[in-house]
Amino acid sequence: MLGFGLCRAAERRISISGSVRHPLEVTQAMLEKLAAAEVHLNEICTDGEFRGVFKLLGVPLRDILSLSGIEKKHTDFDSPVDLAVRVTSSNGQSVVLSWGELYYKSTAEVIVAISAHPIFPNKSIDKFKDKDAYHHMMDILKREIRFPKLVVPSDRYADRSIEAITAIEVVDRCSDVGADPSPEPYSPQVTVGGEGRQPVTFEDFSEGEFITATVHVVGDGKGYHGTHTYSGIPLKTVIEQARVKADVNTVFIVSAPDAHRVLVSWGELFLNPHGDRIILARKEDGKPITRNGKFILIPADDLMADRQVKSVKCIEAVSMESGNQ
Template identity: 30%
Template sequence: MKNSLLIFGAFVLLGTWLPKQAEAQVAARDTADLTNNFYDNETVMPLPMVTLSVDGEIANPGVVDFSKLPIHSVIVKETKLNPDGSNTFEGAYRYDGYSLFDILNKVKLQKKNGKDFAPIIDLYIEVSNDKGEKVILSWGELYYPNNLQNIIIANAVMRIVPSKTMELWPLPETSKLVVPLDLLTARNISNPSKITIRSIDATFKVQKGLSPMFSESFKLTAENGKEVVIKEISKELSKITYHSIFYGRGRGIHSTTPFTGYVLKEVMEPYYTLAKENIQHGLFVFAGFDGYRVAMTYAELFNRNDQAEFLLLNDQSDKDGGCFKIFPACDFFSDRAVKSLKEVRFERR
């Protein structure tokens, strides 16, 4: 009787330590491959989670109640970046879990720079764990992309096994942050326990409604700290055209005309190295002549796997918004499109 009470007490105590989670949504395993779904053929394994807290520039910090959140599924080809610049494929997986979109959906933002700059496109978040690991994501990656709900904290995993080789990829043993659009998955850290919301620590003179507006060049802070002035684009680079429905969160439809420009990461590539530290911690601030600024992570600019690139437009004839502009092809809204680009700052957070 005493042993039974001790065991019951241990389970009760354990329940107070674990975060509340939604009831598991277990899909039937299609072992005979009877359906067209490639992502339900193997056993789904649970991943134990830890308590997750949210703080930073918000009015309602606290612990996340996962029991009120829906489960989302994402598919990932995890690949590690090695110190020598090469990479190692680690496995293909389906992860189930809770999206950062849902987790942060009801936080009440209190931007510390809100009086100077009200738009929220200069926000970013830090996701950290108790091992001291930390990665950053821009607010744009969470709430502005064409495909929502795709960044999750996983509480279950399934191998995606090749039908011919039958390779069984190693399974993680704990919960993890999963960023499916990363080519090299350095931001997929284990056991995330804290999310901190911040605004970029940069000051620019705001001249709202400035017109006409033109910037013939822009200043760029390279990874080594040196400042570079970009006035012309290398003739070795080629332009590409994206057909787009250009739609803003506030003003709605702007245009349906194509955008032609240079792939932004190709213009900036000579000044930044592909490194784990940059993928995890690198943060850019792109600012226009009027003080409008946006946050963008190194990872979403240089480490995409969806080929939805940011473009740098060079339009000398546009005397009200030119000559350099940023077009965010990966975003649903146009809000991270910067006109009359004046400055690009870089730091590791």
């Protein structure tokens, strides 16, 4: 049942900066006017720490960003699909999300919470054999939450749900890259590198590792392109095979020879179920892909197809931890 002790935010401000049209500070009063999303969070981290179960009320992060407006500057690539969003707390903790996971998923996938109700167990203490464990759980459920709190409720683990956030920065880390001028640039292989790692090149993958996804291909520009079935290897499997070290502040820039690129966050790949269905496709509708390269990046659960990349040539890991620019 819902607890009666409502935890609310103190008067704090969040700065919005970076690749935005209008940098600003968001106040508690502004957040309260925008608050429209309620989510459930089982707050358990990858290290096994249990931090409670809550119903939280907040504002979709993308609605907060819309107050400033996204604006890329000094780039040869106008699309926002290679942007990252770094969220930092008052103690310097940070996590990084991709533009795509904010804008190509449902609005409540990522929120900034301003209040919460703990969800207490229905059973009383006499139903628990371990009384100490019961008291420990109750202490956690009654703890003070430091708002505003970033919440990613669909993540399997809550490592990206951080408290007392003070800054949201839209970051364009992709430098201008030379483009292949040919009308149909082709890459016969894909190379994974970055963060000081020796690049690893893959010419193909075992079909035994493939998964299949049916995708309604809808783009911002030309609308519906049909429904297709793609088969390929999960992107996170490729990154694991390349032994890339990464964490909640790492992003992966996936690019083609013509300089088209998109950004995928470590969290959406390794913490979120949607990451299981971000694939490097080798087949489309049962046939091997031969035109525009061997591999197509398919984020199967994106609501729009703008993060698809044909002729994938390079996957670069980039750390975006605060201060590591």
